[in-house]
Amino acid sequence: MPQFDPSSFASQIFWLAVAFFVLYQLVVKLVMPGLGGVMESRQRTIDEDLARAADLKARTDAAIESYEAALADARAKAQAVLRETNEELARAADARNREVSDALARRIEDGEARIAAARAEALEGVRDVAADVASAVTGKLMGEAVDETAARQSVDAVMREAR
């Protein structure tokens, strides 16, 4: 096999060294500053963008947090106002209710008193009429005048029974 022929070794190794040196120079001079540089700057750009995005996100979160705090605060305040108003209204309504029911109760009492008076008056009238009628009827039946007082007394007795 030609691989084991030492006569070509010197040439192979010499040209290997030359070719590899050229390639190494190529990598160091062309690839590393160019490609390596651009990839590094890309990584830097990406890192910076990510950092900025994280910063913006933190700020957004803070804004959302303060907004929510404000919202909760406003809600609590609104509820407090609502509750206060409710209580006030309830108190006012209670007072009015009491007032109105007192007035009603007074008028009912007045009415009842008037009714009682009217009734007493009416009963008085009925007794007089009944006594007159009783004495008149008795007089007609018996043909003699009846004692006014006796008639009145018996009417009273009957009415007491009826009551």
Place this chain on the structure above:
Amino acid sequence: MANPVEQFQIEPIVPIIVGPLDLSFTNSSLAMAFAVGASALIFYAGTRRLSLVPGRMQSVAEMMYEFVANMVRDNVGKEGMKYFPFIFALFLFVFFGNILGMVPGNFTFTSHIAVTGALALAIFIAVTIIGFMRHGLGYLRMFFPRGAPILTAPILIPIEIISYLSRPFSLSVRLFANMTVGHIMLKVLAGFVVALGLVGGVVPLVAVIGITVLEFFIAALQAYVFVILTCIYLNDAIHMH
């Protein structure tokens, strides 16, 4: 049928004799020039218009760069990036040597033990020097694993020394043998296609097609293996094990 090893014959193109040495520019040297030229072409095209958002050629160049950079970072760590230009040049050289060797008629310089041996020996010597520079005589502890019972030293140390010294051989022979055998196999099977004629030649033709695909794969794989082993040796020298 053509001799299957004829393809490995080194033919001088420009004879150069320096004293007792024959430093002729040969077909092997031409293939090396092609490998360097292919690398130069890719990286010239890839870095002509550098931009933050890469174009097509820049993407190809960056892909190769990233591939090797990741290999070095993963296997050697951050300190290894100091040696990245060398590793990258090594990868490009072996990779294009193997791949361009698949072009019919082009010489495969990685199929010669002189080339792979010289590369492997240079890597071996460089790695050993780096190891001694970083750890001084402490680098000799490489030959005796930490924590092993002292009684095992008479057995372990010779084994470790042999395994260390055999690195350049395994590194060079692996690449040389893979390339040589692949090319011989292709040549022999291709010879069968011609010998068996129109009807019988179909079977070896299919085999040649399959093996050609396989050889392209092996060409890339062996370049990868060669470089990753270099990374592992470098890692041993930098971090010890």
